[in-house]
Amino acid sequence: MKPIQSALTKQVLTILQTIYTQGITQVVLSPGSRSTPVAILLGKMQDQGLIDLYVDVDERSAAFFALGLAKTKLQPVLLVCTSGTAAANYYPAICEANASHIPLIVLTTDRPPELQDIGAPQTLNQTNFYYQQVKHSWNLPTIDSPNQETEIKYSQYLVQKAIQCAVSSPCGPVHLNLPLRKPLMPDLNVHFEPVVPHNPIKIHNELTSAAFQELQQQLTGKRGLILAGPQVGINSYQDELIEFTKAMNWPLIADSLSNLRDYPQTITTGKWIFQFYQFLPLSMQPEVILRTGGTLVSAEIAAWLKQVQLPIVYLDADHAQLDDTLATTLALNAYPATVLTQLKLNPSQLQWLKSWQQLDQNIQTLLQQTVHTTALTELQIAWTLGQNLPKTAQLFVSNSMPIREIEAYFGHLQANVHVYCNRGVNGIDGVNSTALGMAAAHNQKPAYLYIGDLAFFHDLTGLMLSNNYSLNLTIFLQNNNGGGIFSFLPQNQAVDQFEKVFGTPQNLNIKALAQFYQARYYKCTDCQTLQALIQQIPQGLTIIELPTKRSQLTTVDNQISQQVKKLIQDQNYENQD
Numbered sequence: 001m002k003p004i005q006s007a008l009t010k011q012v013l014t015i016l017q018t019i020y021t022q023g024i025t026q027v028v029l030s031p032g033s034r035s036t037p038v039a040i041l042l043g044k045m046q047d048q049g050l051i052d053l054y055v056d057v058d059e060r061s062a063a064f065f066a067l068g069l070a071k072t073k074l075q076p077v078l079l080v081c082t083s084g085t086a087a088a089n090y091y092p093a094i095c096e097a098n099a100s101h102i103p104l105i106v107l108t109t110d111r112p113p114e115l116q117d118i119g120a121p122q123t124l125n126q127t128n129f130y131y132q133q134v135k136h137s138w139n140l141p142t143i144d145s146p147n148q149e150t151e152i153k154y155s156q157y158l159v160q161k162a163i164q165c166a167v168s169s170p171c172g173p174v175h176l177n178l179p180l181r182k183p184l185m186p187d188l189n190v191h192f193e194p195v196v197p198h199n200p201i202k203i204h205n206e207l208t209s210a211a212f213q214e215l216q217q218q219l220t221g222k223r224g225l226i227l228a229g230p231q232v233g234i235n236s237y238q239d240e241l242i243e244f245t246k247a248m249n250w251p252l253i254a255d256s257l258s259n260l261r262d263y264p265q266t267i268t269t270g271k272w273i274f275q276f277y278q279f280l281p282l283s284m285q286p287e288v289i290l291r292t293g294g295t296l297v298s299a300e301i302a303a304w305l306k307q308v309q310l311p312i313v314y315l316d317a318d319h320a321q322l323d324d325t326l327a328t329t330l331a332l333n334a335y336p337a338t339v340l341t342q343l344k345l346n347p348s349q350l351q352w353l354k355s356w357q358q359l360d361q362n363i364q365t366l367l368q369q370t371v372h373t374t375a376l377t378e379l380q381i382a383w384t385l386g387q388n389l390p391k392t393a394q395l396f397v398s399n400s401m402p403i404r405e406i407e408a409y410f411g412h413l414q415a416n417v418h419v420y421c422n423r424g425v426n427g428i429d430g431v432n433s434t435a436l437g438m439a440a441a442h443n444q445k446p447a448y449l450y451i452g453d454l455a456f457f458h459d460l461t462g463l464m465l466s467n468n469y470s471l472n473l474t475i476f477l478q479n480n481n482g483g484g485i486f487s488f489l490p491q492n493q494a495v496d497q498f499e500k501v502f503g504t505p506q507n508l509n510i511k512a513l514a515q516f517y518q519a520r521y522y523k524c525t526d527c528q529t530l531q532a533l534i535q536q537i538p539q540g541l542t543i544i545e546l547p548t549k550r551s552q553l554t555t556v557d558n559q560i561s562q563q564v565k566k567l568i569q570d571q572n573y574e575n576q577d
Helices: 003-022 038-047 059-073 091-100 149-169 209-219 237-247 270-275 299-307 334-340 351-371 379-386 401-409 431-441 453-458 461-467 484-486 496-503 509-518 527-535 550-570
Strands: 026-029 052-055 079-080 104-110 137-138 174-179 202-204 225-230 250-253 288-292 312-315 330-332 394-397 418-420 449-451 475-477 520-523 541-547
Touching: 003 038, 003 149, 026 038, 026 059, 026 270, 038 079, 038 379, 038 541, 052 059, 059 091, 059 104, 091 104, 091 137, 104 149, 137 149, 149 174, 149 202, 149 453, 209 225, 209 288, 209 312, 209 330, 209 334, 225 237, 225 484, 237 250, 237 334, 250 270, 270 299, 270 351, 270 401, 270 550, 288 431, 312 334, 330 520, 351 475, 351 550, 379 401, 379 449, 379 475, 379 550, 401 449, 401 484, 431 453, 431 475, 449 453, 453 461, 453 475, 461 541, 484 496, 509 541, 527 541
Parallel strands: 026 052, 026 079, 079 104, 104 174, 137 174, 202 330, 225 250, 225 288, 288 312, 312 330, 394 418, 394 449, 449 475, 475 541, 520 541
Antiparallel strands: none
């Protein structure tokens, strides 16, 4: 069997297994060429007595037939067709399902991307084909190799998400578009197993008694670890989360944007710990993960989540279905404060928490020692900010390197310091303006911005807002004359072209720019001066230029990584008092 045939079989089988395990047993199929592998495997499922399969040669009729099934049985029905106008014939019934709030799972097969827009037969643009008449539409990936585990798992994730969307109030139709390449024949010897591989995510869109019971079962009797992502503190359930952490003796890994790093119980060095997780003793390895908040800043923690084979529970009202690691096993869309106060679990041993806290403290000590032995670097800037920002301060952080430095080096914070960043799509545009908006929202609180030179340059015109509206903002401008983040990426191997197309130094005259925008200007080259400048209460617009060397970025990071690795390997955290 060819690899592409094996991949095709594996993907379609996973999709149908996922649909079946979500309780969908009513299927209406219209015959066609592009839907061949789906049709054959559905036939096998019917032969095994797993589904009721209805075949209707007219797609328009088939869709209305499915509508009648769903209306009467009060459960979602799967519709399957080939590509082209076959999908268009579903449209009238989908309109009715949308208006009547009837859950239909519409699976259209499609030509692959390379056959689009070149005049290939039976091909039209099926992306978002039903527009506003479905609750949502997803394009499934096209898979050529059975080794594309990420794409197969992503297919499974989207199918489950689609079904949950269809049956969530208000119910309605959803659309899954599946592009397939030839050859279209699946493995005819495959046997359909009514179980789903890959430990799939289970999604609960409401806090039902069944959902709560399943959550409690997942967490009961296990050593837990809590991952708190962005916006936890802003969404006002930090007190309930901290109380739950205390009651359970569970370590809480606080993302730099969680606004939980001012609590002494939290672990702030997750970036470093999970980089070398494999060296931790078994007694420090969790048995279940509880996530809350948004997408994590740390790439190291995200990479660990993708690899670890553990139950991962995602509890959040906004982000539970937005897991870019595809590692979640149970997602509950609910307000965490409500759930956490109701959970009744036996706590873990206190030593479980103490071991993590001791490791966190040792790494922080290492970082502090490094700060005092190097010239001004990004490490020093982030650490000094974290240790010296005044209470009630609000700090906006730019994307690219600044937020990564805050994640790695910030440590524990003073009480009531709030950290913000545009981590929705992670751009470096508009940062000055967003920070000034933050300052305007709470003009009585000291407002700061930590930003790199390129992001600062991107939004120079935004600085006019400070003078126009008498806003107070102090800008810590890390100036390494270019795009530092590319030094950590594979692009750094293109030595001959690197500076021209990635480093892109702009040689900005920051002092002249400060004068143009009527800002106070300081140039700072050491930690002591930076500490003193932080203590000054922001008045109007102040720009503090912090020159660093881009060439030192990876050197400092690699040195600390090796020191942390040695620290974890050499010390035993199982027997800490």
